[in-house]
Structures are given as structure tokens and as C-alpha cells.
Amino acid sequence: DTAVSQTPKYLVTQMGNDKSIKCEQNLGHDTMYWYKQDSKKFLKIMFSYNNKELIINETVPNRFSPKSPDKAHLNLHINSLELGDSAVYFCASSPRTSGRPAYEQYFGPGTRLTVT
Amino acid sequence: GENVEQHPSTLSVQEGDSAVIKCTYSDSASNYFPWYKQELGKGPQLIIDIRSNVGEKKDQRIAVTLNKTAKHFSLHITETQPEDSAVYFCAASRAGHNQGGKLIFGQGTELSVKP
Numbered sequence: 001d002t003a004v005s006q007t008p009k010y011l012v013t014q015m016g017n018d019k020s021i022k023c024e025q026n027l028g029h030d031t032m033y034w035y036k037q038d039s040k041k042f043l044k045i046m047f048s049y050n051n052k053e054l055i056i057n058e059t060v061p062n063r064f065s066p067k068s069p070d071k072a073h074l075n076l077h078i079n080s081l082e083l084g085d086s087a088v089y090f091c092a093s094s095p096r097t098s099g100r101p102a103y104e105q106y107f108g109p110g111t112r113l114t115v116t
Numbered sequence: 117g118e119n120v121e122q123h124p125s126t127l128s129v130q131e132g133d134s135a136v137i138k139c140t141y142s143d144s145a146s147n148y149f150p151w152y153k154q155e156l157g158k159g160p161q162l163i164i165d166i167r168s169n170v171g172e173k174k175d176q177r178i179a180v181t182l183n184k185t186a187k188h189f190s191l192h193i194t195e196t197q198p199e200d201s202a203v204y205f206c207a208a209s210r211a212g213h214n215q216g217g218k219l220i221f222g223q224g225t226e227l228s229v230k231p
Binding site for chain 2: 004031033035040041042043044045048056058090094103104105106107108109110
């Protein structure tokens with residue numbers, strides 16, 4: 001199936017731990033994003049990468065570090081987890097190519113992170 | 117700053133009725149307006165979108181209208197069915213060169229269609 005996939009789907013961990021969420025898309029897109037959805041379902045962009053290059057960083061604490069090993073993958077590493085990091089994290093991808101506008105974004109199924 | 121306001125926050129309709137969700141955006145440079153449907157436990161799914169050079173777009177039972185002057189856009193769902201029940205999000209973006217495609221989302225509307 002062509003899609004945006006994320007692992008794990010659920011992640012429960014204690015404060016202070018370090019964890020990673022992985023994202024892969026096989027849609028051939030070259031722009032990928034991380035969004036955070038809080039308990040009130042509000043969606044907010046965190047990062048955007050185009051061809052492995054960071055192009056958006058929305059005042060996210062530097063405990064969050066995205067890494068893009070290639071344009072099909074965008075992983076999110078979180079250091080020193082805090083209670084307020086509990087949320088659902090969505091990866092998305094977009095068929096933007098260099099010099100062309102970014103339009104449609106396709107979302108993964110989400111990773112529910114619970115910090116205790 | 118950039119902001120998208122969405123109303124209502126909850127909407128309950130009888131099966132077969134129409135549903136309308138409205139959004140207002142603040143950034144006059146926004147040029148792309150998608151709508152997403154999010155079912156419980158799933159990621160947002162793009163259902164329809166409109167670009168700033170178009171005033172209206174329709175796809176079967178769903179339609180979107182855009183008023184650039186008033187910075188309003190709306191989602192219309194006709195002949196609603198129980199499977200339309202979900203949370204709907206509007207969003208706005210400055211899609212373009214070096215803009216990164218950042219979507220600014222509304223707060224969401226929980227639509228409930230009663231059989």
C-alpha cells in the first residue's frame with residue numbers, strides 16, 4: 001500500500017526518558033512534516049523537511065530533534081521527556097518539489113505519546 | 117500572527133440534512149485552503165481543497181467556497197450520512213516558493229450525523 005506510516009502507534013514512557021518516533025512515506029514525495037495534536041485536538045506544525053533539508057522549525061524546544069536520513073524518512077527524537085509532551089504526533093508528506101509550491105499534505109496514522 | 121478560526125466547534129444534524137462549517141483566516145497571503153476529516157484514532161484525511169484563484173469547488177456531496185475579500189471559506193456537506201461523523205479541520209497555507217507548505221489549522225468541528 002502507498003502511504004505514510006509511523007512507528008510506534010502507541011508510546012508510553014516516563015519523564016526524563018529519550019524516545020524516537022519513525023516515519024516513512026512511499027509516495028515519492030520530497031517534503032515531510034511533523035505535527036503535534038494536543039488533548040483538545042488542536043493541530044500545530046513542528047517541523048518541515050524538503051529533500052533532507054530543514055525548512056520549518058516552529059519554535060519547538062530543542063529537546064525535539066528531527067532527522068531525515070533520506071527523503072522518504074523523517075524521524076523525531078525527543079530528549080528528556082516532560083509531561084507536557086504527551087500528545088499525538090503526526091507525520092505528513094507533500095509532493096512539493098524544488099521550485100514548485102507545496103500543496104496537498106498526506107498524514108500518517110499518528111503516534112500517541114503518553115509521558116508519566 | 118497567522119490564525120484560523122473555525123465554527124462551530126460541534127455540529128449535530130439528522131441524516132440527510134446539510135452541514136456547513138465556516139472558517140476565517142488572518143493571513144491575507146494565504147493561497148491554499150484544504151479541509152481534512154479525522155476519524156477516531158486515525159490521521160487527518162484530505163477531503164477537498166481550494167486555491168485562491170477559485171471561488172468554489174465541488175466533489176460529489178461536498179463543496180467548498182472561498183471569499184478572499186472577507187477571508188472566509190466554508191465546507192458544505194449535503195445529504196449527510198452517519199459515516200460523515202468525524203472531526204473536520206480547515207486549514208490555510210501560503211503554498212509557494214520557499215514557503216515550506218506550513219498548514220495553519222482551525223480548531224476543528226465535531227460533526228455528528230444521527231440516523
